[in-house]
Amino acid sequence: MDAPREHIRVSGLEMRYGSRVIQSGLDFAVMRGDIFVIMGGSGCGKSTLLKHMIGLYEPASGEVLYNGTSYQRCDGEARAAMRQRWGITYQSGGLFSAMTLAENVALPLTQYTSLDPRSVRELVAYKLALVGLAGFEEYYPSEISGGMQKRAGLARAIALDPEILFFDEPSAGLDPVSSRLLDELILQMREALGVTVVIVTHELASIFAIASNSVYLDAETRTMLDTGDPRELLLSSPHAAVRRFLGRGAAPGVSS
Amino acid sequence: MTPAAPGFELVQRESGAVLVLRGDWVVAAPPPSLEEVLLALRDAAPVHLALDCAALGQWDSVLLATLRGCRAWCGEAGAAFDPGNTPAPALRLLALSDAVVPHRRAAEPRAAALRRLLAGEPLRAAFAGFLSACAFVGELLIALSRLLTGRARMRMVDLLWFVQQAGPRALGIVTLISVLVGMILAYLGSVQLQQLGAQVYVADLVALGMVREMAPLMTAVIMAGRTGAAYAAQLGTMQTREEIDAIETLGISPMEFLVLPRMLALVLVMPMLCVYSDVLGMLGGAPVAMAMDVTWGQYLAGAQEAVTLTHIATGVAKSIAFGVLIGAAGCRAGLLCGRSSEAVGQATTTAVVRAIVWLVVADAAFNIVYQRLGI
Numbered sequence: 327m328d329a330p331r332e333h334i335r336v337s338g339l340e341m342r343y344g345s346r347v348i349q350s351g352l353d354f355a356v357m358r359g360d361i362f363v364i365m366g367g368s369g370c371g372k373s374t375l376l377k378h379m380i381g382l383y384e385p386a387s388g389e390v391l392y393n394g395t396s397y398q399r400c401d402g403e404a405r406a407a408m409r410q411r412w413g414i415t416y417q418s419g420g421l422f423s424a425m426t427l428a429e430n431v432a433l434p435l436t437q438y439t440s441l442d443p444r445s446v447r448e449l450v451a452y453k454l455a456l457v458g459l460a461g462f463e464e465y466y467p468s469e470i471s472g473g474m475q476k477r478a479g480l481a482r483a484i485a486l487d488p489e490i491l492f493f494d495e496p497s498a499g500l501d502p503v504s505s506r507l508l509d510e511l512i513l514q515m516r517e518a519l520g521v522t523v524v525i526v527t528h529e530l531a532s533i534f535a536i537a538s539n540s541v542y543l544d545a546e547t548r549t550m551l552d553t554g555d556p557r558e559l560l561l562s563s564p565h566a567a568v569r570r571f572l573g574r575g576a577a578p579g580v581s582s
Numbered sequence: 583m584t585p586a587a588p589g590f591e592l593v594q595r596e597s598g599a600v601l602v603l604r605g606d607w608v609v610a611a612p613p614p615s616l617e618e619v620l621l622a623l624r625d626a627a628p629v630h631l632a633l634d635c636a637a638l639g640q641w642d643s644v645l646l647a648t649l650r651g652c653r654a655w656c657g658e659a660g661a662a663f664d665p666g667n668t669p670a671p672a673l674r675l676l677a678l679s680d681a682v683v684p685h686r687r688a689a690e691p692r693a694a695a696l697r698r699l700l701a702g703e704p705l706r707a708a709f710a711g712f713l714s715a716c717a718f719v720g721e722l723l724i725a726l727s728r729l730l731t732g733r734a735r736m737r738m739v740d741l742l743w744f745v746q747q748a749g750p751r752a753l754g755i756v757t758l759i760s761v762l763v764g765m766i767l768a769y770l771g772s773v774q775l776q777q778l779g780a781q782v783y784v785a786d787l788v789a790l791g792m793v794r795e796m797a798p799l800m801t802a803v804i805m806a807g808r809t810g811a812a813y814a815a816q817l818g819t820m821q822t823r824e825e826i827d828a829i830e831t832l833g834i835s836p837m838e839f840l841v842l843p844r845m846l847a848l849v850l851v852m853p854m855l856c857v858y859s860d861v862l863g864m865l866g867g868a869p870v871a872m873a874m875d876v877t878w879g880q881y882l883a884g885a886q887e888a889v890t891l892t893h894i895a896t897g898v899a900k901s902i903a904f905g906v907l908i909g910a911a912g913c914r915a916g917l918l919c920g921r922s923s924e925a926v927g928q929a930t931t932t933a934v935v936r937a938i939v940w941l942v943v944a945d946a947a948f949n950i951v952y953q954r955l956g957i
């Protein structure tokens with residue numbers, strides 16, 4: 327494909343809640359086909375960064391570019407077109423509780439495509455099967471467990487075969503086996519469909535299993551410390567905080 | 583690169599039927615519907631189906647859905663399914679979706695609606711509802727008795743908070759409604775009384791009408807919409823977020839911790855709002871009376887003479903009962919709420935509708951009792 331290698335670029339981003347600066351000076355790029363992990367301690371602003379990237383919040387300054395086009399400088403229509411190519415899962419699932427799982431997953435399909443109902447039904451069944459929820463079509467979100475809700479949220483996010491998948495803490499609330507299955511699924515999706523994946527997580531097992539690129543946000547200095555392949559960062563990051571964070575999982579007991 | 587139009591063809595070769603897929607099978611430009619493909623399969627009824635994807639362009643999930651549909655058809659029709667030269671990534675994704683055995687929901691016995699009706703199901707449901715209402719009252723009384731013996735786990739700050747929400751914050755709307763209702767009563771009465779030349783009595787009419795009937799009822803209706811609905815929404819949302827489960831497992835009774843402060847706040851606030859509404863209703867009637875050539879002095883004297891403490895007490899007694907009804911309707915609807923956002927909406931509606939029905943019924947009952955007692 328001749329699409330540009332650089333898929334997402336965050337440029338000079340500063341994020342605030344009111345006058346409180348959460349993070350500033352964020353500059354990094356996500357390559358096409360990357361599995362990009364946003365990592366950092368609790369409360370450092372990972373979810374906030376994700377919400378800025380998907381345009382839920384306006385940055386205090388700076389911008390986010392997709393394929394070289396600034397999301398912030400686009401008008402409403404262009405933004406909507408960009409958003410259609412994203413799939414987003416929310417920290418607590420974000421499923422519509424008044425709809426069955428099938429209706430939840432079918433919603434983007436019926437909204438944005440002219441597929442016939444039979445194909446929609448088959449597609450929904452396929453997406454639910456893909457996340458391990460085959461046969462749960464007629465369940466309501468309140469009737470399934472939290473981990474299953476997350477997977478159903480993922481099924482909805484991939485309904486339109488997005489180019490970019492955003493995850494906020496996908497493995498929180500999942501048992502280790504499902505968590506590994508989800509990692510596996512993410513890897514397969516990338517390989518087969520060439521999606522770019524942006525994940526907020528602090529699960530080190532996941533980070534080392536799937537990440538090809540990452541950024542580390544620091545709560546104290548309120549800026550990013552480093553970006554790159556986490557395996558390389560673990561060995562050679564100039565920042566002790568980054569090595570310490572990554573080292574907790576790689577070699578338990580060894581880190582100081 | 584212009585997208586190639588998607589299409590399919592079912593051809594017979596010596597090896598068996600072959601489904602030839604052509605063009606781009608992507609969601610954006612919908613390919614032939616699965617229904618069409620299955621129809622073609624049904625017509626040909628092959629015993630062996632192979633796929634030929636040599637002319638396939640781009641593809642996404644819609645191709646996978648079609649493959650799954652065909653495979654399922656083959657499974658049902660007992661035909662062999664051969665993916666042929668389907669792109670390897672597509673097959674991998676397909677395999678990924680087969681990793682988990684489909685869950686089968688336990689089939690619910692689908693008794694016919696009529697049979698259920700004959701079996702008295704609605705009646706039973708109504709009876710169960712009645713029992714649960716009784717249980718609610720019982721639990722409430724137990725919570726109250728624990729409060730009186732000082733053992734209830736109710737936080738004073740909660741009570742004060744709800745009093746603040748239900749009382750001072752409601753003053754604006756209660757003021758507006760009371761003044762207007764007072765004016766309406768005065769208009770209604772004065773037109774009739776003027777025909778008899780008895781417009782002096784408009785004060786009696788407004789005062790008695792407000793104190794005995796309108797003030798308790800109107801404040802109750804306002805509070806049902808304002809506070810009762812809020813209670814249902816609060817508790818309903820807590821139910822959806824498993825907060826009530828958490829409270830229970832902490833060994834705290836939701837009745838004491840959540841329901842009691844809300845009910846008590848309403849019961850404390852309602853009589854005060856009622857008396858406030860009495861006064862403002864009478865004031866609202868005054869300008870109307872004055873327009874009918876009744877002086878301020880006459881109006882005041884008339885009102886004073888008409889209203890006795892007994893009258894005020896009858897109104898206040900009603901408003902206390904109304905407070906209990908509104909609080910119970912709101913809290914019960916919230917506690918029984920399901921776990922979806924729609925259920926919260928339903929709980930709120932139920933709370934308000936029930937409260938208003940109960941209010942009117944209770945008001946009628948009060949009036950009958952008062953009439954028998956001659957007060």
Ligand SMILES: Nc1ncnc2c1ncn2[C@@H]1O[C@H](COP(=O)(O)OP(=O)(O)O)[C@@H](O)[C@H]1O
Pocket residue numbers: 343348366367368369370371372373374375
């Ligand atoms: N809506 C909000 N308003 C104000 N402050 C917020 C809001 N959401 C999060 N914060 C604050 O911003 C900081 C970053 O939050 P968040 O991005 O959720 O962190 P995390 O890295 O754990 O996902 C936290 O200190 C949090 O208290």
Ligand SMILES: [Mg+2]
Pocket residue numbers: 372373374
């Ligand atoms: Mg977060």
